[in-house]
Amino acid sequence: MCAHYESPHDKALLKKHFGIDLPSELARRDVWPGYVSNFIRxxxxxxxxxxxxxxxxxxxxSFGLIPHWSKDDKIARHTYNARNETVAEKPSFRDAWKRGQHCIIPVQSFFEPDWRSGKAVPTRITLTNGEPMGLAGLWAQWRSPEGETVHSFTMLTINAxxxxxxxxxxxxxxxKRSVVILPPERYDDWLQAGAGERGEFLRAWPADGLVADMTANREAQGPQQAHLL
Structure with missing residues (x-):
């Protein structure tokens, strides 16, 4: 699962890579469950x-899906990853999945704990080419008790x-789990994919296209608060 990632802030790069303009309010650079960040739909x-x-x-x-029936936004701390094996059945995700509310999450890097030394070492993972990643996700819209419209999103994960x-x-x-990195040339295909087409996107990125850096763990020791649903 992925509970921490770095949001890209270079507007020119985002425009070139994702073909979008960022909202006027920039997201936090380091994102944890419950934090506000950017997603593309x-x-x-x-x-x-x-x-x-x-x-x-x-x-x-919000990083963490808030289903329409939720009483508050605290559920986002636990719904930041959606397993592809159960996304169609889990109450938190099934409506967004059924409605095909696909999104792309812009990510410069994501962090995972490397346990090969016997203890958790926060490790920054990037693409070998240095480009930002577009992760496959789902989005939802929720109305708060105060009447505010709140958007949220979750990352899809697969067995690794x-x-x-x-x-x-x-x-x-x-x-072992992995986020789903989308090929840039297929971003629009993912956003429009029908029920019978989604499976072809839920695949692991080639191992030689990823690189790990155990020294670049800025703010990696953040709020460890979520678990996989």
Whole structure:
């Protein structure tokens, strides 16, 4: 699972890589469950035939999905990862999954604990080419008791027990999981994918395309508060 990541803040790079303009309010650079950060979804009027309407839009939302039935936003501390094996059944995620509310989460790096030394070493993981990553996720919209509309998102994860790179993280006895990194040329395909097409996106990134840095663990010792649903 991934509970901590670094949000890219270079607006020019985000425009070039994701084809979006960031909201005027920048997200925090280091993001933990319950923090507000950016996510990208298909523009709700993308099919209107208006050239002025972009295909994608970037919004600010809580890292951790807040389902419409939740009484408060504290659930976001526990719903930041959605397992692909159970996402269709889990109450927190099934509505967003059924409605195809796919999103892309812009990430410069994410952190996982390396236990090969016998203790957890926060490790920063990036692409070998240094480019930002677009992670596959789901988004939701929730209305707070005060009437405020709140957006939120979660990362989809897959089993990584046999992945040459991602199997090195988390405790030896724990199941290994991985986020889903999307090929940039397929961003729009993911945002529009139908129920029968989603499985082709839920695949591990090649091991030789990832690099780990155990020394770049800025703010890696953050609020350890979430568990996998």
């Amino acid at each position: 298909r523009h709700p009027h993308a099919d209107a035939g208006d050239d002025a309407v972009p295909e994608r839009e970037a919004l600010l939302g 027990d046999e992945h040459p790179f991602m199997r090195n993280f988390h405790k030896p006895q724990d199941e």
